[in-house]
Amino acid sequence: MKIKVCGLRDADNLKEIAALGPDFVGFIFYDQSPRFVGEELDEAVVKALPRSIRKVGVFVNASPDYILRTVKKYDFQYVQLHGTETPEYCRSLRNRGINIIKAFRVDESFNFSMLNNFKAQCDFFLFDAKGDQPGGNGVTFDWNILNRYDNEKPFFISGGIGLDNLSQLDTLKGMKLYGVDVNSQVETAPGVKDVAKVKELINRVRPIEEEETV
Numbered sequence: 001m002k003i004k005v006c007g008l009r010d011a012d013n014l015k016e017i018a019a020l021g022p023d024f025v026g027f028i029f030y031d032q033s034p035r036f037v038g039e040e041l042d043e044a045v046v047k048a049l050p051r052s053i054r055k056v057g058v059f060v061n062a063s064p065d066y067i068l069r070t071v072k073k074y075d076f077q078y079v080q081l082h083g084t085e086t087p088e089y090c091r092s093l094r095n096r097g098i099n100i101i102k103a104f105r106v107d108e109s110f111n112f113s114m115l116n117n118f119k120a121q122c123d124f125f126l127f128d129a130k131g132d133q134p135g136g137n138g139v140t141f142d143w144n145i146l147n148r149y150d151n152e153k154p155f156f157i158s159g160g161i162g163l164d165n166l167s168q169l170d171t172l173k174g175m176k177l178y179g180v181d182v183n184s185q186v187e188t189a190p191g192v193k194d195v196a197k198v199k200e201l202i203n204r205v206r207p208i209e210e211e212e213t214v
């Protein structure tokens, strides 16, 4: 199974995490987040990451121009959208060559059928928990809700995932689960990841074969 480590910012920490070989790394471009990269993100370090590590810019209802400029600046392969972006908005970015991970915050009332309007515009869905912030809340949602998922699009699961609840991924066997997204539960401070925790997480998640899930 794939691993995405989200909310990186510090250059040295990014290099240490990259050395562990995650599949995706994410950078937050939402100025209300404690992980907002601001001017701190070292462009050269990001660009020097191996191509095998996919770089993701995370945005919340940002202007397409800002997204395009940022993608170009850091050479991102994906953008992850955490706001109320519409299918039309996603399509306009996709038409400009951007690969999209669309995030949705899931609870009991989540309407899975509306994903049909997004599936042609997105590469992956990401299911996150609801909280005060658009992401990075550190809380889980009831993964049983995903039994109602009836789309063919592979998805990431996220929201409060850490070493303590990883074993529960077993309950998602047979689903279109593509990867796990981790963030606040593997941090020493906002935007700084705990290298030992990420290492253990990768060692535990990676052996879960994709065929078992997707």
Ligand SMILES: O=C(O)c1ccccc1NCC(=O)[C@H](O)[C@H](O)COP(=O)(O)O
Residues within 6 Å of the ligand: 006, 007, 026, 028, 030, 033, 034, 035, 058, 059, 060, 082, 128, 133, 134, 135, 136, 137, 138, 139, 158, 159, 160, 161, 181, 182, 183, 184, 185
């Ligand atoms: O991490 C943030 O601060 C954040 C803020 C605004 C939008 C998205 C954000 N994070 C995106 C992610 O992909 C997180 O990994 C995801 O929300 C799960 O975070 P956590 O619950 O802390 O594991």
